[in-house]
Amino acid sequence: MRKATALREASSITGRATVGFLATALFLNAALSWGQEKASQPSRALGEVILPPPQTKGGLSLDEALARRRSIRQFTSQPLTLAEIGQLLWAAQGITEPNKGLRTSPSAGAMFPLEIYLLAPDGIFHYVPKGHRLERLGNEDKRRALAGGPSGASYLREAAVDIVVTGIVARTTVKFRADESTRYMQFEAGHVTQNVLLEATALGLGAVCVGGMSDAKVRQIIPLAAGEESLYIIPVGRPR
Numbered sequence: 001m002r003k004a005t006a007l008r009e010a011s012s013i014t015g016r017a018t019v020g021f022l023a024t025a026l027f028l029n030a031a032l033s034w035g036q037e038k039a040s041q042p043s044r045a046l047g048e049v050i051l052p053p054p055q056t057k058g059g060l061s062l063d064e065a066l067a068r069r070r071s072i073r074q075f076t077s078q079p080l081t082l083a084e085i086g087q088l089l090w091a092a093q094g095i096t097e098p099n100k101g102l103r104t105s106p107s108a109g110a111m112f113p114l115e116i117y118l119l120a121p122d123g124i125f126h127y128v129p130k131g132h133r134l135e136r137l138g139n140e141d142k143r144r145a146l147a148g149g150p151s152g153a154s155y156l157r158e159a160a161v162d163i164v165v166t167g168i169v170a171r172t173t174v175k176f177r178a179d180e181s182t183r184y185m186q187f188e189a190g191h192v193t194q195n196v197l198l199e200a201t202a203l204g205l206g207a208v209c210v211g212g213m214s215d216a217k218v219r220q221i222i223p224l225a226a227g228e229e230s231l232y233i234i235p236v237g238r239p240r
């Protein structure tokens with residue numbers, strides 16, 4: 001894991017990439033990538049963002065991140081950089097072994113039932129591990145809607161991004177019994193979430209894992225596939 005200061009320097013080299021940068025990056029990438037997406041499969045995506053390559057050396061030690069991690073529920077209004085967003089999503093599900101597509105988080109039978117979404121000020125995005133990229137699914141800021149309006153959970157509204165972990169258990173039942181598969185998928189959501197919490201800590205950001213959320217509300221906001229269910233939400237931002 002890498003020190004927040006070093007990462008911020010790297011971001012400034014790439015042009016002070018903030019979440020607002022997503023719009024520009026999408027504009028530049030859409031023309032190149034969209035034809036390919038459409039040719040391979042019917043897609044929900046309105047465009048895509050290639051994330052900066054993850055940093056895999058140096059920085060905060062794992063022990064330091066473990067010692068420092070705390071649930072943070074109050075955030076400043078400062079956005080995250082694109083490099084920080086990329087690093088968080090890589091920690092969640094980034095590919096670390098290209099031959100089999102193995103990832104930063106373990107998965108029972110390597111069936112990978114989980115999907116990761118990002119609610120940011122400028123839209124809704126889906127993380128695609130292959131190619132370390134984001135697909136845009138919507139243009140609106142849905143953090144407030146996820147929180148349940150102005151009186152809802154303030155951490156979901158105020159976080160720079162809300163990371164939503166979902167799962168499709170049918171991917172795991174190909175290999176395991178139904179009861180095992182449900183359990184494994186939930187374990188995996190825990191692995192992913194802990195990775196994100198530790199990465200946030202290593203980047204000097206604040207985060208909390210939220211299990212008390214409404215699957216119905218997530219469904220109203222994110223176009224989930226049939227059989228896909230929401231499992232965890234991780235608001236992440238700069239600690240206030």
Ligand SMILES: Cc1cc2nc3c(=O)[nH]c(=O)nc-3n(C[C@H](O)[C@H](O)[C@H](O)COP(=O)(O)O)c2cc1C
Pocket residue numbers: 069070071072073208209210211212213
């Ligand atoms: C399964 C699970 C669900 C949680 N759900 C919520 C939640 O809905 N809202 C919240 O504010 N914190 C939630 N938390 C965070 C806990 O409140 C927090 O981990 C606990 O108070 C210990 O504090 P620490 O994380 O700083 O060590 C959840 C934690 C876990 C493990």
